[in-house]
Amino acid sequence: MQIDIYSDIVCPWCFVGKRRLERALSELKDVVKAEVTWRPFQLNPTMSLDGMDRNTYLKAKFGSLEAFGRMEEQLLAAGADEQIPFAFEKIQRTPNTFAAHRLVWYAALQGKQDKVVENLFGAYFLEGGNLGDVKTLAHVAVEAGLDRIETETFLASEKGVVEVKAEEAVGRRLGISGVPYFVFNGSISISGAQPPDIIVSAIRQAEREA
Numbered sequence: 001m002q003i004d005i006y007s008d009i010v011c012p013w014c015f016v017g018k019r020r021l022e023r024a025l026s027e028l029k030d031v032v033k034a035e036v037t038w039r040p041f042q043l044n045p046t047m048s049l050d051g052m053d054r055n056t057y058l059k060a061k062f063g064s065l066e067a068f069g070r071m072e073e074q075l076l077a078a079g080a081d082e083q084i085p086f087a088f089e090k091i092q093r094t095p096n097t098f099a100a101h102r103l104v105w106y107a108a109l110q111g112k113q114d115k116v117v118e119n120l121f122g123a124y125f126l127e128g129g130n131l132g133d134v135k136t137l138a139h140v141a142v143e144a145g146l147d148r149i150e151t152e153t154f155l156a157s158e159k160g161v162v163e164v165k166a167e168e169a170v171g172r173r174l175g176i177s178g179v180p181y182f183v184f185n186g187s188i189s190i191s192g193a194q195p196p197d198i199i200v201s202a203i204r205q206a207e208r209e210a
Helices: 014-028 054-062 066-082 098-109 115-126 134-142 148-156 161-173 196-209
Strands: 002-007 035-040 181-184 188-191
Touching: 002 014, 014 066, 014 115, 014 196, 035 098, 035 115, 035 161, 054 066, 098 115, 098 134, 115 134, 134 148, 161 181, 161 196, 181 196, 188 196
Parallel strands: 002 035
Antiparallel strands: 002 181, 181 188
């Protein structure tokens, strides 16, 4: 079972969706062997490389901090259900995530992609780390078992730029407008952080079609 997940590291629902997918796959562990690949999708592709003040970004995106506050309540509840202690108050900046997506692409080559994705979510949503900063990304990579010098060399290069842009273009052609977006065996797709039972149903349908 090939599972492609289009997501952005600054999307809290993508973190929730990761947990729900893990729960779904746990239910099917005796009957499904899944290969999960994380694909890039920038929610803010025109974001400055330096990022933006978090409150300024939230006001621009949601109209007011109060409007985001209502969504935040839903996210905190969903996070609690999935053992994710969101710490939104620690986040100072909304970053440009292209470098983080390049790191995710690089981690796949090293067999560490899922761990790096997990660490990126944790660094941002639990610790308020600046994922637009190379040092932060290198630290995340080391925590996932990657070599610091090799990772820093990669991030300082242009490697992966063309590939990540190409992968993101595929997502745009699929008509994806929001994430997380799951594609099972290239045939069945579901959008959003759906409950585990919905994900299980999609996986079973994809298996039948295969």
